[in-house]
Amino acid sequence: MRSLPITIFIILFAVIGNVVAIAMVSVEREVLREKEGAGLVIPSAIAKVAALEFKGILADIIFSRAMTYYGGKAIRGEKVLEGEWKWIYESMDVATDLDPYFLDPYYFGAMNLAWEANKVKEANALLEKASQYRDWDWTIPFYLGFNHFYFFQDNEKAAFYLMEAAKRPGSINLLPTLAARLSYQGKKTENAIIFLQEMLKKTEDKNVRWIYERRLTALKAILFLERAVAAYQDRFKKQPQNIDELLAKGIIKTIPKDPYGGNFYIDKDGTIKTTSELR
Amino acid sequence: MTAVWQVALITFKEGIKNRVIFGIFIIALLLFAATTVVITLFMRDIVKVAVDLSLSTVSFAGLLTLLFIGVNLFGKDLDKRTIYMVISRPVSRSQYLIGKFSGIVLLTFVVVAFLGILSAAPVILSKRFYYYPEARFDWWIFFIAIVYIFIKLVIVSSVITLFASFTSNSFIALVLSLVVYFIAQSTESVRFLIASQVERIEVSPILSYMVDIAYYVFPNMSAFDLKMQAAHGLKIGPDYFIWTILYAIFYIIATLAIGTLAFRRREFP
Amino acid sequence: MAIITFHGVTKVYKTGFRKKKVALKDFSLDIHEGEVFGFLGPNGAGKSTAIKILLNLIFPTAGKAEIMGRSVENKEVRRMVGYLPENPYFYDYLNPVELLIFAGKTSGMDSFKIKEKTEMLLNTVSLWNERKRPIRSYSKGMVQRVGLALALIHDPKVVILDEPMTGLDPIGRRQVIDLILKLKSEGRTIFFSSHILEDIERVCDRIGILVNGNLVRVIDIKSEQFTTSLENIFIEEVEKAGEVQQ
Numbered sequence: 167m168r169s170l171p172i173t174i175f176i177i178l179f180a181v182i183g184n185v186v187a188i189a190m191v192s193v194e195r196e197v198l199r200e201k202e203g204a205g206l207v208i209p210s211a212i213a214k215v216a217a218l219e220f221k222g223i224l225a226d227i228i229f230s231r232a233m234t235y236y237g238g239k240a241i242r243g244e245k246v247l248e249g250e251w252k253w254i255y256e257s258m259d260v261a262t263d264l265d266p267y268f269l270d271p272y273y274f275g276a277m278n279l280a281w282e283a284n285k286v287k288e289a290n291a292l293l294e295k296a297s298q299y300r301d302w303d304w305t306i307p308f309y310l311g312f313n314h315f316y317f318f319q320d321n322e323k324a325a326f327y328l329m330e331a332a333k334r335p336g337s338i339n340l341l342p343t344l345a346a347r348l349s350y351q352g353k354k355t356e357n358a359i360i361f362l363q364e365m366l367k368k369t370e371d372k373n374v375r376w377i378y379e380r381r382l383t384a385l386k387a388i389l390f391l392e393r394a395v396a397a398y399q400d401r402f403k404k405q406p407q408n409i410d411e412l413l414a415k416g417i418i419k420t421i422p423k424d425p426y427g428g429n430f431y432i433d434k435d436g437t438i439k440t441t442s443e444l445r
Numbered sequence: 446m447t448a449v450w451q452v453a454l455i456t457f458k459e460g461i462k463n464r465v466i467f468g469i470f471i472i473a474l475l476l477f478a479a480t481t482v483v484i485t486l487f488m489r490d491i492v493k494v495a496v497d498l499s500l501s502t503v504s505f506a507g508l509l510t511l512l513f514i515g516v517n518l519f520g521k522d523l524d525k526r527t528i529y530m531v532i533s534r535p536v537s538r539s540q541y542l543i544g545k546f547s548g549i550v551l552l553t554f555v556v557v558a559f560l561g562i563l564s565a566a567p568v569i570l571s572k573r574f575y576y577y578p579e580a581r582f583d584w585w586i587f588f589i590a591i592v593y594i595f596i597k598l599v600i601v602s603s604v605i606t607l608f609a610s611f612t613s614n615s616f617i618a619l620v621l622s623l624v625v626y627f628i629a630q631s632t633e634s635v636r637f638l639i640a641s642q643v644e645r646i647e648v649s650p651i652l653s654y655m656v657d658i659a660y661y662v663f664p665n666m667s668a669f670d671l672k673m674q675a676a677h678g679l680k681i682g683p684d685y686f687i688w689t690i691l692y693a694i695f696y697i698i699a700t701l702a703i704g705t706l707a708f709r710r711r712e713f714p
Numbered sequence: 715m716a717i718i719t720f721h722g723v724t725k726v727y728k729t730g731f732r733k734k735k736v737a738l739k740d741f742s743l744d745i746h747e748g749e750v751f752g753f754l755g756p757n758g759a760g761k762s763t764a765i766k767i768l769l770n771l772i773f774p775t776a777g778k779a780e781i782m783g784r785s786v787e788n789k790e791v792r793r794m795v796g797y798l799p800e801n802p803y804f805y806d807y808l809n810p811v812e813l814l815i816f817a818g819k820t821s822g823m824d825s826f827k828i829k830e831k832t833e834m835l836l837n838t839v840s841l842w843n844e845r846k847r848p849i850r851s852y853s854k855g856m857v858q859r860v861g862l863a864l865a866l867i868h869d870p871k872v873v874i875l876d877e878p879m880t881g882l883d884p885i886g887r888r889q890v891i892d893l894i895l896k897l898k899s900e901g902r903t904i905f906f907s908s909h910i911l912e913d914i915e916r917v918c919d920r921i922g923i924l925v926n927g928n929l930v931r932v933i934d935i936k937s938e939q940f941t942t943s944l945e946n947i948f949i950e951e952v953e954k955a956g957e958v959q960q
Contacts, residue, residue, distance in 0.1 A: 211638050218630035219504060219670045222497035230486055267677040269490040269580075302581060451819045455805060455812065462807035462848070525803045530813070530864060533769050533797040534820040535789045712772040714727070714763070 207256040210263035217264060225264035229271045232257035236278070251283040255292075262295055269303070272296040276309045286317045297330070304337035315348065325349035325358070339377075346381050347444055355389045380425045384444055387422035391430055391438040394418045408432055448536045449544040455531075456548025459521075460514050461555065469509050473560050476502040480567040492580050495571035496676040499564035500590055503557060504672075507598045508626070510556045512619060515549045515605055520615025528713060539705040546606040546701060553598045561591040581678030589686075590675035596693050597669035601626060603700040604664070610704035610711065625663060632660045633667035664696050716744040717872060717903045718768065723777035725763050725927075737763040739927040740777070745905055745920075750898050752914040753907035755924035756952055761907040762800055764924070765876050768905075769797050781872060793821050796870035800877045802861035806850040810841060810860045813849075814867050821868035828867070835863040839889075854881040862893070873897055875906035879913060891917055911944050923948060925955040 208216075217224040232254045239246050246254070258271040258279075272292055280289040290313055296306045311327030314320045328345035331337050342362060349358040362382045366375060391409065394417045398406045402415070409430055412418045424430060428442025460466070480498040484491050522528035522545075531541055565587070572582065604625050608618040636656050639648055668689050674681055725738040738760045745751045753761050766772045767779050770786050779786045781795060804813055811832060818828035836842040839859035849857065858881050865873060875894075879887050887910075894904055894917050908914055914921055915935070921944070923931040930951045933944075 215631050215634040215638060218627065219666065219672070220501055222493070222672050222676055223501050226487070226494050226497055233488075234486070265493075265673060265676075267673065267679070268493060270488045273489055448820050451816050455808060455816050458812060459805040459807050521803075521805065526799070526801070527803045527805055529771070529797075529799045529802070530804055530817075530861075532771060533792060533795075533799070534817060535792040535822070536820055537789045710773065714766065714772050 207253060207260055210260050213260055213264055221264045222268075225261040225268050225271075228257050228264070229261040229268070229274075232261075233270075233274060246283070251279070251285060255279060255283075255285060255288045258292060262292065266295060266299040269296075269300070272300075272306065276313070280313055280317065286313055289313060302335060304331040304334035304341075307331040307334070308337075308341070311345075321348045343377060343381055346385065350385065350388065350444060355385055355392060359385045359389060381444065383425045384440070387424065387430065388438045388440070390418075390422055391432075395432065395436065395438065405436055406432060446540060448534075448540040449547060452531060452536065452541055452544025453547035453551060456518055456545050457551040457555075460518055460548065460552040463514050463517075465513050465517075466510065466556070469506050469513075469556070470560075472509070473502050473506040474563070476505075477563060477567050481570055484567070484571050490580065491571045491574075492568065492582050493676040495568045496582075496587065497672060499567050500587075500594065500672045500675060503560045503564050503591060504594045504597075506560050507553055507557050507594060508601070510553060511549070511598060511601050511605060512623065514552065515602060516609070516615055516619045516622065518549060519545060519605065519609035519618060523609065523613070524615055526713070532713065538708050538711065542606060542610060542705055542708050543701065545609075546602060549602045549605070550599050553602060554595060557591065557595045557598065561588075561594075564591070583675075583678040583680075586671070586678060586681070587675045589681070590671040593669045593671050593689075596690070597666050600629075600664050600666070600669075600693060600696060600700075603697045603704075607700045607704040607707075610708040626666070628659065629663045629666040630670075632656070632663050633665050636660050665692075668692065715747050717747040717782055718745040718905060719743070719780045720764065720767075721777050721779070723764070723767060723774045723779055725760070725767065725772065726775045736927050738767075738774075741927070741929055742777075743922060743929060743932070745903060747903055748898070748901055749919040750894060750904045750917050751906075752918035752921045753905065753924060754909065754911070754914060754921055754948060755907075756909070759924040760927040761924055762876055763927075765874055765905075765907060768874060769795070793868065794871045796865035796868065796873045798858075798861045798865045798875045798878055800880065802857055804849045804857065804860060807848050809846050809848050810836060810863065811845050813860065813864060817864045817867050823868055831867050831869075832863075835867055838893075839863055855883065855886055858882060858886070862890070866897075871902055873902055873904045873906075875904070877907055877909075879908055879910055887913065911948065915944055923951050925952055928955065930955060 213224060213228075214221060235250075236246060236254055239250075255275070258275045261271045262268055272295075275289050275292040279285045279292070290310060293306055293310045293313070296303070297310065300306055307327040307330040311324045311331060314327060315324035325345045325348040328341050328348065332341040332345060346358040346362055349355070359382060362378050362385065366378050366382070391412070394412045395406060398412055398415065398417050401417075406412055406415075409421055409432060413421060421430065424440045424442050426440070426442035426444055428440040430438055430440050433439045477499065480495055480502070483498065484494050487494050522531070528541070532538070536544070568582075568587065601622065605618060605622045608621045609615070612618045612621065639653055639656055671681070673679070720741050720743045723738055723741040724736070727735045727737055729735050741760070741764060753764070755761050763772065767774055768781065768786055769792070770789075773787075781791045784791050814832045814835070815825075815828055818831070823831075833842070836845050839862055841856060841859055841863070844852070844856070849860065852860065858878070862878070865875070878890050882890065891913060894906070897904055898917070918935060921933045921935065922929055923933070931947070933947070
């Protein structure tokens, strides 16, 4: 059968051609997909029903798609457009609606959405959702605290989130001190005192307790002075000029000592500050 | 009863020696291998993704086993009359039906147990290389999720048995079982969706009523889907276990009882 | 003593929207212990129907059937009954040994006895060497022989065979005939259907002719003087039935 080798040759030729062709087609399809832009976001409600028992996997896929798209752009040095950021955010939103415990979209959202896209509100919206579900995870409220501190200069909110983070297991020891410092600057001295007292109860580490106790003493002193200033205003209907006035007028008997070694003074806006700045 | 056990045994043997089982195992193994590669694409929650994929593979493989082999085990009897060799012995119709069901459950157990153990491999791998401190994972919950996959598949088996008891050919039984699976996986989500939309859109009360009925008639399989709990190490209270297992038991008993009733007067001309 | 009894059994099938087919019409018959009864009739006459009613595979529309005095609906009856269906099908991936274990266990035999009889039966039907191979690798004749083994493993008093010669070559058929005679010598009752006249003539004590659901004739081979051959009787009855229909 002389035609057999020819037949085999034709088959081999066709198979090789087929493999090469499909590889090229795949590349072309990829190019087409890029030109189409980002893509479609299926609304959460529909996705949840359609995913049946595979919600977790669908969340993984949706997140992965968005992240890969973003990564591809980053590699090529292309800027991500506004519409694409919107799609990325919505993908993260749907992924976390499907699996609200999934850290990666929250993490990605917190980092990239806030820093690169300047979509801090959206990042925070995601993180709020995360905080509600990942109630064992201290890093979420920590990111929230940081975002409010850094992007919105909202120390009060920041301190609030940091305190929330400190309550959660495994949180770093720095947090309560940090929160307390922020809230001192945000005028929430009483809260900070209460907060630190709570943390003191939970802490057994001697060194950490010493740090907290020191801060507590300072804050108590500040609170004491704040109340003295309020009493002075109440009595004399005006602001005291300095701490010594309080002593002179008999509102306080002694000036409390700053455990950090500084001196307390009354700031221009009437708040109590110290030269040590609690450092 | 020895009759039920004997029928279960030959059903199991016939199922386990089916070539298709081999194919299902190969698919599952490939998926496990793919899992170990796919997880590298993710950032921090690697363990969650590994668990998602591993458990979904086990569930998927179990489903394939039931739809292609389980239904076929009935199909052979109904289409090709292999049932003669069983019913002509001192085996009653109900004994036959329960025996068949048990054999399919046994087969499912072997598949889920085998693949369940293997599914731990990608998870162990992910924990060894990519574990981050905020990840929560508990082998106990992972194990329970696998047990629940098995329970869910037993419910599907009882549905297949029910359909086999009164349909005339196995293809119809397959299609009906598949439809029930899809509905059963979505009743909870749809019901929740409708309830939550009440303030925003006008939901027809008839639709709402029908969805409620469907929720009670079809098995709520979402209740047995603990993949998310396993992926994130979320704790489950003992009440949950008690009620879901009771639900499963009652549902299976009801389904099999109805099937036995339908099968009583079934003829084999 | 009548070991198998049909009391006025009627079976009606619904074949369409309002159409029905009457497979058996007021069928009554007694089969005596130890006899070999042959069931004869054209295709579609209702032979398989009658047999399946005995096995409780289908239910009579009217009338009832009994084996050894008990209703056929009682599954215990089948401990004493061995059945070979018309076109036997068995589970593809199992081998005859597994099938025989199943058959024996469900009929209440113990493992040792099952082993013993399996070896004996498979040797008798010449399948012992192939016993570990799955049924899917068997030829039609081999499947038929497995069916015989399954029908006999539990030592049944009553053996019911539905067209046992189909698919067998002349050697195979001869073996089945010898087997039937052997079973008869053991005191068992055999009830079988066939349309191979010479086989029926050779082994049966009595023959029943079924045409269009009616039992038109029962012939006692021993006592009756044949004026014509069985073949002629058969054709005569079929033609008679045809006339009645017209």
